[in-house]
Amino acid sequence: MEYACEQRLLPVNPLTLIKWTRPRVAQTLDLRVVANPDQARRLLDGVRSQGKRGERMVAFFAVLYYAALRPEEAVDLRREALVSLPDDGWGEMRLTHAEPRSGSRWTDSGKPRDRQPLKHRAPGETRSVPIHPELVTLLRHHIKEFNIPAGGRLFVGPRGGIMTDRTYLGAWRKAREKALTPREAASPLAETPYALRHAAVSTWLGAGVPPAQVAEWAGHSVAVLLRVYAKCVAGQEEDAKRRISEATRPKSP
């Protein structure tokens, strides 16, 4: 409408004449979608059990669950982003780009996707994320098993093409059918792969990681983190009191 006014096709934006208050919508995370560690492992096993195709995709879903990556970040993840994959213990990855699908009419390249900076970040900005020991093992196995070359994408489609939402959503639905009980499958639990990212952030917060650190790893602001994940930090009062007591206890000489 604004554009039509700009082009002198309309004298005034008719929408501004409408008095309407947008209904309130829930901004906090629905905890029913968050998988616990046992459910998440079952779901990853459900992906793995889908033959060679599933084995190739399990690490894709694992980076969403263990490292809270967005799907667009996992799609673009390259081997050199894994700056540390030690034999045991925690590793580290450094994200530099993402590859969301915008549609061929909206990209500079004319392709459905453009490789671009991380969401809401300036070009050149990076994000460092710790790699859980279980994810380190999975990624080391994935690189070896599928012979990922230097500079190559970690995750590709079954025929070597790009990992599209069509591909990973199909595998995810099958994994839910295989891994969840009928009652769990009928619930909103892990309905979409994005719920794995919610599970990761919830786990970090539940483990007592400071919100500022969680926000940095997850790649969004502290304000958004606390608004969306407020329920995940509730119930930690006693633990918080205990830690304050310990911090303020007089030191013995």
Next chain:
DNA sequence: GCTCCTCACATACACCAATC
């Protein structure tokens, strides 16, 4: 300082055509 609003960006879903 908080809430609301706007806008840009990202994801999920359903469908279609091409390919295996």
Next chain:
DNA sequence: GATTGGTGTATGTGAGGAGC
């Protein structure tokens, strides 16, 4: 016939600024 990749569209996410 099944699978895969591409597309349009609806909806969700997140940052930042205006206004109270």
